[in-house]
Amino acid sequence: MDDKENKWDFSFKNIVFPLIFLGIFWGLAILLSITSGTIFYLFNFGYIGTSIATGIFLIQALPRKHKAWGRRTSQILVGCYMLLFLGFFNRENMQIEGFFMLLLSGVFAAATMHYLIAKIVGPLIFGRAWCSYTCWTAMILDLMPYKRPQNKRIRYLGIVRYIYFFIALSLVLFIWFILKKPVEPQSSTELYCFIGGNILYYCLGMILACSLKDNRAFCKYICPIPVFQKATSRFALLKIKIDPDKCVDCGKCEKVCPMDVKLLEYKNNKQRILSTECIWCSTCTYECPQNAITSTIGFDAGIRDRLNYR
Ligand code: SF4
Ligand code: SF4
Structure with missing residues (x-):
């Protein structure tokens, strides 16, 4: 070696x-x-x-x-800060329902700023890096044993994330306009909503990880956050690229990718990894035996996600 x-x-x-x-x-x-x-x-x-x-x-x-400890370090440092300090101590509901409620209230709190930077505007620069370096839900799910998906991605199941997004938005609009009972920022109710939402996410995430043998199944099918991220991350300046002169088509990058991205199809099309499912976790970069994969800065946009389906 x-x-x-x-x-x-x-x-x-x-x-x-x-x-x-x-x-x-x-x-x-x-x-x-x-x-x-x-x-x-x-x-x-x-x-x-x-x-x-x-x-x-x-x-x-x-x-x-x-090398995997690099990402884990950020994930634990930022995930714990957001969950424990901003969520529990500062009583801000950082879940998507809390963000919608703050928007309606016109309150410019940490949660509003967080969504704007990490999930809507920031992905124009660093794509979905939020999902690999800072998410407190994935921080726990990544501890599960199925780090490499053991089955292919299920086609069309990803639509559930859009349904969830729509239900969360409708629920908040219903509470605001019909019940006329807005949740006060930093109130006990906001804290309880945050705790309840997290328990739901963790339970669902673990059940899915065990049943589909895939730590990131929750991210692929249920989590509503990518609805924001996918809109802007397709234009991300930072993206992964395979050097075709170094690549020997061994396929290891595709086997280790937690998000089932078909990296070699992008390479064969002379493109960077344009998939909005890429979470910029860098696993492919350090697992590649040829050191053929790097992070690059450029400007392009992905229209179609090339993914590994059943
Ligand atoms: S998809 Fe959702 S749960 Fe998964 S890492 Fe991104 S924000 Fe977190
Ligand atoms: S393509 Fe590479 S950086 Fe993107 S999710 Fe897959 S392994 Fe991570």
Whole structure:
């Protein structure tokens, strides 16, 4: 085995992407802190950006067999912060229903900002990185034993996420306009909704993971968040690319991809990985025995998701 595989790699190329993330988040933190006059945004975005940049750096620098810990580190640092501090302690319902309710209330809280940056506008730059580096639901589901999907993706089941999105929106509109009982921001009711929503997500996610032998089944079929993300992430500047000169078509990248992306079809079409199902987890990049897969910056848009179906 190449000796480099067992050593840390602190070369300059490995700190470029972490520095980009660090710059974006700290720039945002300073800007929002100055314009709003509150120190919270400095702490919030500074902490999140530093945690993500640390994870990306670890993925690049750790010996190959430990690289998965890079993403896990960010996931735990940011996921716990959002779940415990913003959700439980600050009493903000970070679930999609809480976001809809805040929008109707016209309250500009951490949850509104979070959706705007992580799930709607941010994906124009970093795609669905939220789903691999920071989601507190996936933080738990990724601990389940089915890290590599053991069956192909079920065609058309992904429509459930759109149905869920529609039901959540309708429910909030019903409470707001018909019952006229809006949930007060940071109230006990908002906290109970957040706890209930999370219990539902965790239970559903674990049941699906065990029955379909796939940790990310919840993400593929049920979670409503990708409805936002998929609209903008198709234009993401950061995307994965396979170097056709290095690739030997061994297919390992497709076997390890937790989201069932058919990477080789993109390579054969001379495209970057345009799928809006790619969560930028980097698993394919460090599992590729030829080091043929990298993250790249560019401008293009995916229309069709190339996925592995039953
Ligand atoms: S699809 Fe949903 S549950 Fe899965 S990682 Fe993304 S936001 Fe989290
Ligand atoms: S294509 Fe690569 S980066 Fe994207 S989800 Fe699959 S393994 Fe992760």
